Amino acid sequence: MKLRFTKSVLINAINIVLKAVPSKSTMPVLECILLDASEGKISMTGNDMRFAIKTTINGTIIEEGKIAINAKLFADIVRSFPDDDEIYIKENDLNISIESGNADFNIMGIDYVEYPDVPDINRSNYVCLSQYSLKEIISQTIFSISSDETVSPQMSGEFFEVYDNRLRLVSLDGHRISMRNLVLRDNYGKVKLIIPGKTMMDISRIIPEDMDNDVYVYYDNNHVLFEYNDTIVLSRLIEGEYYKVDRMISNDYETKVVVNRRSLLSAIERSILLAKESDKKPLIFDIVDGSMEVSMKSYIGSMREDIDIDKTGKDLTIGLNPRFLIDVLRTISDEEVMIYFINSRAPIVIKDDDGLYLYLILPVNIGVK
């Protein structure tokens, strides 16, 4: 093998596939990037067996070949070269030479046959949306997946549901539900996928924030494949049925509060200074006409703060996990948010009038009714 690259192109491709290379593995070949220059094209692959990224890369093939290279070392060496010099990669009998300017590195590769295959999936079923929209709705829902996948595999994933031209992304963890809707350009009938949370997090990190470019989401029974620019990301799906979330959400309410999002968010952010992550101290909300008092008492100290609100319906006192509220309020961009309450033991709902988002949070029992 003998290839020539510019540094920026090579670095860019390495950075993309690195996201799928585990930093430690019992199998050294998984700590590698597969560099494949065959059939007139050059590609790189990273694969942690649950999740694979493959990207094609511009370069000159002087001689074809295929080799697995330790990803971290490869990335470090390429990054260390001067920006302007071209980089040559040669391989002969697993000996890899990486050259640029006056510098010459020699390291051992691993035979490409040991590198795990990335399964190919049928591309007849897909959904298409903009890269920007996908990134955005993932970040607006991902925080309420459950991190414990042994308890419930479905809770560790996000529910990707399409009905005609409407996409809904849902996550839940037993204490809260997050839901975002998006109108698609085309109709796709019915699609129901449970995509691992880790995949979604990585996808939202590696996809560029691009309004004008699309990502294609292909799927079969077991896999989902995201394709964008010159890159594909393949992941297994989570099996089983997702929760019937619509049955968990009530449209009734007894109290409705309209409040400035920033004022509420910064008051809650202040309050958690008094609560260590581990002790699940509730924040107490005391809602009366025109004003909501938030207060907290812990072994560290106490705080209280008044926030102006518009209220309709009954007065109410309720305890809520402040971190759950922070997660929700940070993902909303509206200046004002609407919060719906039934009583101090029933879930609260934060939603907009246009049906773009709905967040449900269970209260903490503080002994009032």
Next chain:
Amino acid sequence: MKLRFTKSVLINAINIVLKAVPSKSTMPVLECILLDASEGKISMTGNDMRFAIKTTINGTIIEEGKIAINAKLFADIVRSFPDDDEIYIKENDLNISIESGNADFNIMGIDYVEYPDVPDINRSNYVCLSQYSLKEIISQTIFSISSDETVSPQMSGEFFEVYDNRLRLVSLDGHRISMRNLVLRDNYGKVKLIIPGKTMMDISRIIPEDMDNDVYVYYDNNHVLFEYNDTIVLSRLIEGEYYKVDRMISNDYETKVVVNRRSLLSAIERSILLAKESDKKPLIFDIVDGSMEVSMKSYIGSMREDIDIDKTGKDLTIGLNPRFLIDVLRTISDEEVMIYFINSRAPIVIKDDDGLYLYLILPVNIGVK
């Protein structure tokens, strides 16, 4: 106590004294900031018993008082407040209230009598230099102190030596010596202080980078006190005699190399990709007329690179710790550096013609003579 502050002034003062507050201590009072509003002035003190910072702060004293407040909580609460609102701090019977806008925090303080005193030192002996110069020469020498103060307390400090109007800062760790000289504006006779490395590091971090303002270095037999702007930093000195470094440095040489600093530095930085921090792999320098080859071989792989040089004297092969060279080359701003060699077993010296800096590094034995 009742005080009023603007947020920015309060944050700034907290940030300064926080540097002397240990994040964990067996004595809760040491995790505090002492807030002292007495005799018409407001000051804050942080003190980890080896090192104390005290700064005066602008604010309105509505009622005098003195209290120790948990530093981290105090800092977090003040930072969480809106930027524009004024902040009120009240204390009554150790109950502290911190108020801003509509928010009100209540926490417990600790009686100021439990807070350790900061000893006062006589201010008759001092040296004065610009804040910028002090920061600079510390950063240019601090890297070669020894971190193990149990082996040799002197090696864990920096030698601050003044002779008339010349200041010399020296550090050494048994493998290398770093030395920077500075011409002072005034004459101070003879001063010899061994200042703890940790103090020097903190000083260089907290002093603003200001060409136009000075820092006064007061000292007695046991303490050094840095005074700048409205802040004092007090530290104990290390006892004993410093090493006779001038006797360790030879002016003879057999080979002199002039080399572009950036080319050499980037070649060495590349080479250490093949050497884990723990295995002390030497970098081999092969010096002939016009060219120096640097090479390294480790279990990870091998590298070599040619660098253009101007050489006078004999050819030479020598092994050197690449990290020691990186430390030195990063602190020099000259475009070209001069390196002096005697043979492959003798220390090398990197120095300029103006006597501003001198760095000595012991070679690694690689079995050549």
